[in-house]
Amino acid sequence: MKSTEASSFGSELDLVKKSLLMQKSEILNKHLEFKHAQIATDKAADEADAVVQDLQDNINIQLHERDQLSLLLIERALSKFADGTYGQCESCEEMIDLRRLKARPLATLCISCMEDQEAPGKNLFQ
Ligand SMILES: [Zn+2]
Structure with missing residues (x-):
């Protein structure tokens, strides 16, 4: 079930x-x-x-x-x-992973969009 x-x-x-x-x-x-x-x-x-x-x-x-x-x-x-x-990603409008939201309630991007936007070496939201 x-x-x-x-x-x-x-x-x-x-x-x-x-x-x-x-x-x-x-x-x-x-x-x-x-x-x-x-x-x-x-x-x-x-x-x-x-x-x-x-x-x-x-x-x-x-x-x-x-x-x-x-x-x-x-x-x-x-x-x-x-x-x-x-919970909706501001970039791709997919739902952000719930575990991510629980850890980062203020997250506005899903992980893949965040990785696209963040320059390598920048880990502000992780
Ligand atoms: Zn996204």
Whole structure:
């Protein structure tokens, strides 16, 4: 009997999506805690909470460059979940290998397209 590949693929993707959401909130929380600690040093706690709430509502909060890039990539991946194109290679439109997605949830290219695009010696995504 063949296993129901399609539905297990879907639930595996759900896990990838959850891990992306986790990563996103980790980055935001890390930043908020940092901001909170900064503010709390010279302002009343309730005032700081208000500022933190304000930050949570504001997508354009200042983040470290690296975190900002991560957030951007995460948002991009999440928006693909929303329009149902997550996991599709941006180059050849084939589905990216699930094991690759689980290891690299932000991957936008399948392995063969990635190998085509990457110059020899460059291994940014591996
Ligand atoms: Zn491809």
